[in-house]
Amino acid sequence: MSSWNMSGDCCLWDGVICDEMTGHVIELDLSCSKLVGTIDSNSSLFQLSHLQRLNLSSNDFYGSHISPEFGRFSSLTHLDLFSSNFSGQIPSEISHLSKLHSLRLNGFGRLRIVSHDFKLLLQNLTQLRELDLTFVNISSTIPLNFSSHLTTLRMGFTKLYGIIPESIFHLPNLETLDLSYSYPLSGYFPKTKWNSSASLIELDLSGVNFSDNLPESLGYLTSVRSISLRNCNLRGPIPESLLNLTQIEDLDLWTNFLNGTIPSWMFSRLPSLSRLTLSNNHFSGQLEDFKSNSLEEIDLSDNQLQGNLPNSIQNLVNLKKNFLSFNNFNGNVDISLFSNLKQLLVLSLSYNNISLINENKVKSTLPESLEKLGLAKCDVKEVEFLRSAKNLGELDLSSNKLQGRIPDWAWSNWMFSLTNLNISHNMLTSVDLIPLQTVHTIDLRSNFLQGSLPIPPNSTKYFFISDNNLTGEISSSICNLTSLVMLDLARNNLGGGIPQCLGNISGLKVLDMRNNKLSGTLPTIFSNGSSLRSFDLHGNKLEGEIPRSLANCKELQVLDLGNNHFIDTFPMWLGTLPKLKVLSLRSNKLHGSIQPPRIETIFPELRIIDLSYNAFSGNLPSSLFQHLKAMTKPDPSMERVIYLEDTYYEDSITVATKGFDREIVRILHLYTVIDFSSNKFGGQIPSIMGDLIAVHILNLSHNELRGHIPPSLGDLSLVESLDLSGNQLSGEIPQQLVSLTSLSFLNLSHNHLQGCIPQGPQFHTFENNSYEGNDGLRGFPVSKSCGDARVLDTNDTVSALDDEESNSEFLSDFWKAALMGYGSGLCIGLSIIYFMISTGNPKWLARIIVELEHKIMMGRRKKH
Structure with missing residues (x-):
């Protein structure tokens, strides 16, 4: 539009086409014009009443609704608002455009259409050839009345539900059908020939639930070039009828329950097939020879394929991507199989039972074109075969047998290309420098690295170097890594203090320094706006008070300061953290009573609290238990929170359960724990604890608790481990505890309990040591019989x-x-x-x- 000359004839402007006879503007193409703002109902656009084609695609009308005035273009045959950032409800007036041949309204989740208007639109637009409503929120069943002229129907990611009408498969002119990922849509394939089979070119029904075998009727689609049936709950073998798909270029059956062997004809008798994706199924058996030169991408990962890799792989001269990881391939694989594949970009052989060897007389190297390489757990002992691979962006050599140090030529080759490096779980002993200029992920976990902590490049976002033998202090230069998102230094021998500046890295989400020899105090300043969500310093020698500036870390979900030497009272102010789920302060020198909170809402999301092995005193804090709302209702989904970073890092914490310390990995939303054991708490167990019905582990052992066990504990229906041992509890064991059907560990020993031990499904499984030290208890399994309390026996x-x-x-x-x-x-x-x-x-x-x-x-x- 910058070229438009306002003094000239508008019919000569770029994007404007006029009728030669009348001079009226009949076409307006402003696609990709960087237009911004809103289109109001009084826009001069709507004065172009003779428009037949209007294209506003790929602009940015953020905040603008589609005006009902669009319905005034009665002559319009093509309306394209694709990817223009409109939002809100699609007006019903669009259904007035009865001459439309093409309607594209991709909404990227911001557009919606009510069910009635959707059906009205399909009913009135009887001339439609192309309909694209991808990412429009339709939330409706699919009506039966589609234009018989349709050649393109795209309604993926639209929240359609119900069953796909079989009539769609019989539209006579259909060339493209995309109903992908509209959960919970389901359907049934035609058992016989599809009416549209002769014309269908593209079929994408990914995410539609078919719960059936891959149908023989797909073989009728003789003109099809692309089929995508991911996540369709398909099962059974690949039917031989697919041999008829002689025009197929892209076949994607990823993530189903398909089984049997992969037919040999898929690699030899489909002459146009360039991309084959069969990953995450249940295919077994050996791979047959590859005899097709058309294959460019093969993804067979996550199956149960076995045997040797066929030598014919080296004949796939056009191969660009080869994914064979997570199978049961075995035997030796020589580098020479891939060295002549000059177009190879991606090679993934990780997690098989193969041994990578390089035994040719002239040692082979992988092609220079290679960009991504996955050889995890492939018995790799050296990296000489990578000398020619100078464009590597992602390299995974984890779980191999690399020793010593990475050679200098490797760092030099990849200095400006490598972004992801994983050489964890090897036997490397030294990494002095990491001279990579563009790297953002470095994983050196579980090696034998010695010496001081290497400081990665400033571009690093994720740095993992736990489980090594690093010594010395942490240099404050690590604070120069302003892009850092995750820093994992756990289980080394690092000493000295924690650099104070670490609290100022605003983007840092995970800081894990557990099980080192760090001393001194915590950083006293954690800045406002901190992104920290997991902070783990368990098992060090830190002392002093817990810094109150941690209250600035509003994103914090996991805080583990256990097994240190902190001296403080209970930090009730941590209760202001709105997302805190895990708090472990065990094995410190914390003391005093836990005072009632001064605000109405504290610890709203807390699911694990461990205060064990401290010197807390006073009564158990009823007022605190009252506020633990996340413990009063079980998580209905029982699904953990998934972070983008969880590919690399898993939250974990040590809790006492069933008499043992146990490390729980990926803890969020999986366990609910209260451990106040080994303190000096007195008074009675508050009955309000029975309201915390989501608790899995309750440990109040080794305190000075008195009084009776409250019957309300019988409401803890999910509790698996209950330990009240080593107190001064008296009275009888409440009969209500018999209803705890999830209880697998019970310890009431060394109290002053008496009377008959309740009998029930779980109580029959507990042995005498659950009750020892209570001389007044009778009944199974202690030696004294309970008998009839009314008759002397x-x-x-x-x-x-x-x-x-x-x-x-x-x-x-x-x-x-x-x-x-x-x-x-x-x-x-x-x-x-x-x-x-x-x-x-x-x-x-x-x-x-x-x-x-x-x-x-x-x-x-x-x-x-």
């Missing part, structure tokens, strides 16, 4: 105390005396007991008194 009492006949007689006489006392008066009974104890065996005195108290109590209950 001399034999059970005898067996519980001793098997010797003299003791049995003594105790039998004792209980007779006790009952005499109960019937005739407590004083007389106690006198008789005192006399019998003074002449009998005094070692039973303690147990006799306990048993007597219980019998008297039961008698009183019966009386009342």
Whole structure:
């Protein structure tokens, strides 16, 4: 439009076409014109009443709705608003354009059309040849009335639902059909010839649920060039009828349940096939020889293919991409198989059972064209075969047998090309410098690296170097990595202090320094706007107070400061973090009581809290438990939060469960844990804890808790591990705990509990050590039988105390005396007991008194 001359004839302007007879503007093509702003209803555009073609595609009308005035173009045959950033509801007036041959309204999720208007549009636009509503939110079933003139129908990502009408497959002139990823759309393939089969060129039904075998009827599509049936829940073998697809160029059956062997004719008798994608299925058996020169891309990854790779791979002279990872291929694979494939861009052989060798008389190298290489777990011992690969952008040599150091020529070759480097899980001992100018991901985890921490280039976003033998201090120059998103230094021998400047890297999301020898205090300044979501310093020698500036990290979800030497009170101010899910402060020197919060909402998302092995005192904080809303409702999806970075990093935390410390990996949304064990908490267990019904692990052991176990704990329907041992709890075990059907570990030992142990499905699985140290408990599995509480059972009492006949007689006489006392008066009974104890065996005195108290109590209950 910059070339438009306002003083000249508009019919001569670029993009403007006029009728030669009338001079009226009949075509306006302003596509890709960098137009911005809105198109209001009073725009002069709508004065062009004779328009037959209007193309406004690929502009930016952000914030602009499609005006109802578009419905005034009664002569319009082509309307193209594709990729122009319109939003809002598509007006029903579009259905007035009855002469339309082509309508393109791609919405990228911002446009919507109500079900009624969608059906009206299809009903009125009977001349349509092309309809593209990709990414428009339709949320409707598919009507039956489509224009019989349609050649192109694109309605992918539109939230269509229901069943695809079979009539669509029989549209006589259809060349392109795309209904992809409109969940939860389902359908059935025609069992016989499709009416449109002679003309159909492109078919994309990815994401449509067919729940059926790949149909034989696909073989009728003799003109088709592209078929995409990803994620269609298809099963069974590949039908032989696909041999008829002699024009097919792109066949994508990715992520289904297809099985059997891959037919040999797919590599020899489909002369036009250039792209074959069969990944993530259940294909097995060996690969047959490749006899087709047309193949440019092969993706057979994530199957169960086995045997040797066919030597005929070296004949695929046009091959650009080859994905064979995650299978069961075995044997030696010589580099020479790929060295002559001069167009090869991508090669992935990771995670098979192969050994990469280079045994030719003249050692082979991979082609210079290579851009991406995946050889994880391929028994690679050296990298000499990569000397010619000077354009590598992504390199995965993880889980191999590389030793020593990466040669200088490799760093030099890839200095300006490599963006992703993974050489983790090898036997490298030294990395002095990483002279890569464009790299953003470096993974050196699980090697034998020694010496000081190498500082990566400033372009680095993700740096992983955990599980090595690095020593020395962390240089403050690491703060120059202003693009850093993840820094994983865990499980090394790094010492000294944490650079204070790390708290100022605004884009840093993960900072993991657990299990090192770091000392000193935490950085005191964490800036506002921090992106930090996971902060793990577990297992160091850090001291001092927990810095209050952590409250600035509003994105923080995981905070693990356990196993250090922090001296502080409970940081209730952390409760202001709106997304915090995991808080571990275990094994420090934290002390004092946990005071009631001063604000109404705290820890709204907290699912794991571990305060064990500290010196907290006072009563258990009922007011804190009241606020743990995320623990009061189970997560309905039980799905973990997925981050883009999770390809490389997994959150983890150590919790005490079922009597053991266990590291839980990918913890978010999977476990709900409360561990206040090994402190000095007193008072009673608050009954409000029964409201935390999403809890999986509850550990209050080794404190100074008193009183009864609240029956409300029987509401914790998901609890798997319950440990209340090592306290001073008394009374009976609540019968309500029998309903805990998920409970697989119970420890009530070393308390003052008494009475009958409840019997139920889970309680039958617990052994005696769950109850030891509670002399008043009776019933399975302890040795004392519970019996009938209303009737004295001399034999059970005898067996519980001793098997010797003299003791049995003594105790039998004792209980007779006790009952005499109960019937005739407590004083007389106690006198008789005192006399019998003074002449009998005094070692039973303690147990006799306990048993007597219980019998008297039961008698009183019966009386009342």
